[in-house]
Amino acid sequence: DAGVIQSPRHEVTEMGQEVTLRCKPISGHNSLFWYRQTMMRGLELLIYFNNNVPIDDSGMPEDRFSAKMPNASFSTLKIQPSEPRDSAVYFCASSSRQGQETQYFGPGTRLLVL
């Protein structure tokens, strides 16, 4: 089993640039979650999807952030334009049954915005 796959693993960009983070959930899982981890705020849920449909995006910090899940095997989190305060580790996780099953995390994308 490949587990949750995220790319890129590291991203360094300049303020104002567009950043796209990618996630492939575990095959057969129908719930997908995007988290952000910072020293100041810890781990926080940004958005989650069930059967490719966004269920709750109340954790998305502002309009500069957007997420899509065009099919069951792919999701993106986009930041446009990026700012230094967006620097964090972004995790994608998936589970087989929303709220009922364990969430399995990808390795994360470490984002640095200069």
Next chain:
Amino acid sequence: AQTVTQSQPEMSVQEAETVTLSCTYDTSENNYYLFWYKQPPSRQMILVIRQEAYKQQNATENRFSVNFQKAAKSFSLKISDSQLGDTAMYFCAFNNAGGTSYGKLTFGQGTILTVHP
């Protein structure tokens, strides 16, 4: 809203000894799930153990076990025979099985555990 509190920012233990990490939570729900995740320096979030609130029996996974006290809203993790590879940040997490926060994982602040040789 649910909250998860880990009151021990850092803990240390000698190799082969036992250590217990504390976690308390606050919820008005009756049906939920609790987890311990481990985050080593690689930053990967690794599931350690899971407990369903409706089960009275405490979960165990090899050297890892929990003490789940539902009335007290307490969920501690015991690591027996500590190994150097157990050195990591440990997060307690809550997942509501229903209600408005259905499906969301709420994390505690984390406890840094260091195992000394």
